[in-house]
Amino acid sequence: MSAISEQGDNVISDDDLRDVDRALLGYLEKGPITPAYARKQLEKDDVGEYTRGYVQQRLSWLEEHGHVENLLDTGLYSVVDDPRTDADDIDPEDRIMVLEQQLEAAIADRDEAERKLGNARTRAEDLARRVETAEDIDRDAIEDAHDYLEIAIDELPDDVAGRMSVEDAYHTLSSVLEN
Numbered sequence: 001m002s003a004i005s006e007q008g009d010n011v012i013s014d015d016d017l018r019d020v021d022r023a024l025l026g027y028l029e030k031g032p033i034t035p036a037y038a039r040k041q042l043e044k045d046d047v048g049e050y051t052r053g054y055v056q057q058r059l060s061w062l063e064e065h066g067h068v069e070n071l072l073d074t075g076l077y078s079v080v081d082d083p084r085t086d087a088d089d090i091d092p093e094d095r096i097m098v099l100e101q102q103l104e105a106a107i108a109d110r111d112e113a114e115r116k117l118g119n120a121r122t123r124a125e126d127l128a129r130r131v132e133t134a135e136d137i138d139r140d141a142i143e144d145a146h147d148y149l150e151i152a153i154d155e156l157p158d159d160v161a162g163r164m165s166v167e168d169a170y171h172t173l174s175s176v177l178e179n
Contacts, residue, residue: 012083020050020054024068032076042055066080142173142176146177
């Protein structure tokens with residue numbers, strides 16, 4: 001009886017892993033992988049010839065059990081918890097290298113998030129300035145422009161070039177005045 005049936009549906013042990021799973025976890029030790037990359041690497045390492053879909057299924061299975069993560073649902077997988085019993089036997093230098101890579105990726109993600117936050121703040125401040133400026137606009141001047149556009153529409157022939165633009169401006173000012 002496997003560890004899955006003994007310990008619950010989400011727990012897998014080293015005994016539940018196939019050779020392909022072990023190879024995938026080995027690749028993941030070195031950093032994130034895609035199914036396409038893993039398929040070619042499995043073939044290169046003579047583990048076996050698998051379709052990309054099958055490799056995707058194996059990675060999804062590992063993800064379902066909490067051992068790998070599909071980063072931002074992009075198809076780029078990263079190891080979360082290695083279920084192999086020999087995972088503790090990984091060379092400490094390799095483990096340090098993997099942890100350093102993961103730290104660098106996390107720092108890059110944080111820096112990107114901070115950059116996006118800064119851009120959002122700048123846009124929000126710009127919008128706030130625009131709102132303040134908009135409040136200072138002379139409503140009488142807008143009403144006058146609205147009236148002049150109405151007169152222009154009445155005097156313009158229906159088929160004249162530019163009439164539609166004048167009508168659009170008139171309707172835009174009408175909605176501004178309604179608010």
